Amino acid sequence: MDLLDIVNSSQNEFSETETDIITFMIENQAAVEGMTISDVALATHVSKSSVIRLTKKLGFSGYSELKFFIKSSKARPEENLYDVLENQNRDLENTMKYLRQLDFMPILKLIGDANIVYCYGTGYAQKNAANEFSKSLLGCNVKSMVLPAKTEFDVSMSAFSRDDLVIFLSLSGETVEIKEDLKILKLRQIPFIAITEFSQNYMSTLANYSLHYHVTPMNIKGRNRQLHSFITLNLLLDTLVRQFIINMDSQ
Secondary structure: OOHHHHHHHOOOOOOHHHHHHHHHHHHOHHHHOOOOHHHHHHHHOOOHHHHHHHHHHOOOOOHHHHHHHHHHHHOOOHHHOOOHHHHHHHHHHHHHHHHHOOOOHHHHHHHHHOOOEEEEEOOHHHHHHHHHHHHHHHHOOOOEEEOOOHHHHHHHHOOOOOOOEEEEEOOOOOOHHHHHHHHHHHHOOOOEEEEEEOOOOHHHHHOOEEEEEOOOOEEOOOOOOEEOOOHHHHHHHHHHHHHHHHHHHOO
16 A cells, blocks of 8 residues: 555545645655655645644654655565565564654653553454553553453443543454444544554544554465454554653653
8 A cells, every 4th residue: 555545545535735735745755755844845835734734634643654654655565465474574674663763752641641541452353452452551550441342342431531541453443333433532532542554544533643553464375365463563562561661760
């Protein structure tokens, strides 16, 4: 998936100004990799806030994340698409590169200040990851609770407050059954973080903060299905916990 795929899959409508910015970035992707947000604003004759609004509309947490996506999507040779071991290495490397350039501080503060951190995984593997992540948070003296299924999530919705934090673990970020819940959380101003694969998606667009991991599906010969490894999701969560511990020790 590249920037053009992100734009084409977006359910948002773009203004004339946003379309001009998008066109510039698509036609000058190599240059954009080395440009600051001020450079892009100057080149497209818009304000920096216009560029920031567009990046969030595309599902990115900010301009730096957009630049990283452009760079990593270009570095993905199609001829290796089905080399499962090479894809594993690439997914781990790209996820680690993304995490190294990420500003964790606003997210760490949100976790540390939360009265209760609620964790919800949208699939089996994500639920397992949520359980381990929640245990780690409890070990860091952060009150954390895993909501194991949609039923428990619905029951807990009324108890969520603005002093809490909800963390969603998903693959696509397009889980239909919780889309209305996301809208309600947004309206009630209850902060939530979306952790999904590296893509433009509904959940990341609404979240206060979004984190991403790279995952390349594995095609099984003779079977009309794909497998997904969540090793990079666990790498992201492990890094997040370690960053939280480092931040605790520095205070």
